Amino acid sequence: MPRRSWRISASWSVIEGGLGLTFTMIKTERLLVPITSVIIILLLALFHMMQSGRYHLVMSVFDGDTILLDDNRRIRLIGVEAPALQSPYGDKDHFGKESKKYLASLILNKKVSLTITDTQKDGFGSIPAFVYLGDVLVNGRVIRDGWARSSRIFHHTYGDLFTAYEREAHSRGLGMWKQQKKTDNDETYDRDRN
Secondary structure (H helix, E strand, O other): OOOOOEEEEEEEEOOEEEEEEEEEEEOOOHHHHHHHHHHHHHHHHHHHHHHHHHHHHHHHHOOOOOEEOOOOOOEOOOOEEEEOOOOOOOOOOOHHHHHHHHHHHHHHEEEEEEOOOOOOOOOOOOOEEEEEOOOEEEHHHHHHHOEEEEEOOOOOOOOHHHHHHHHHHHHHOOOHHHHHOOEEEOOOHHHHHH
C-alpha cells in the first residue's frame, strides 16, 4: 500500500491591529499529524499571549485624565482636560475630586486597550494615548458625561467630536456643568472655549 504524506503550511497576517493565522493541510508523513497538532497548539498559545499583551489593567487613577497601568506606564488621555486636583501654582480646580472619582468608576481595576499615537512623554512623564474599555473610547466618555473639557492644545483625530461632546454636556448640565448650565443668552462659554 502506498504511503500517505501530508504537508502543512502556515501564514501570518496583520488584521486590524491583531494577528491572523491561516493553516493549509496537504499530504505529509503519518508522524507529522501529531507533530502538527503540537505546533498548532503552540502557535495558538503564542497568538493568545500576543493578544493578551494588548490589554492592561488600570492600577491607579491620578486625576480625571491620567492613569497608571499594570506595566507601570503613566497614561494621559489624549484630548481630555480634566479639572486639576493639584497645581504647581497652588490652585486646584472645582470638581477635580469628582472628575477623578468618575474616571475611577469607569476603568479602575479593569482591563483597557490603548492607541498610542506618540510615544513622547509629556512634562509629567505620561504617555498620551486613546484609552478603550471594550469598544468605548474612555477619552470621549469622560468629556461627554461632563467631567472634563475637550483639550485643544494638540490636534488629534477626535478633536471635533470631543468639542461637540463638551458643548452637549455643557448645554445639558451634565457632570461639572450641572451648576454652570448654559443659558440661551450666555455667550461667555463659547467665547472662553474658542
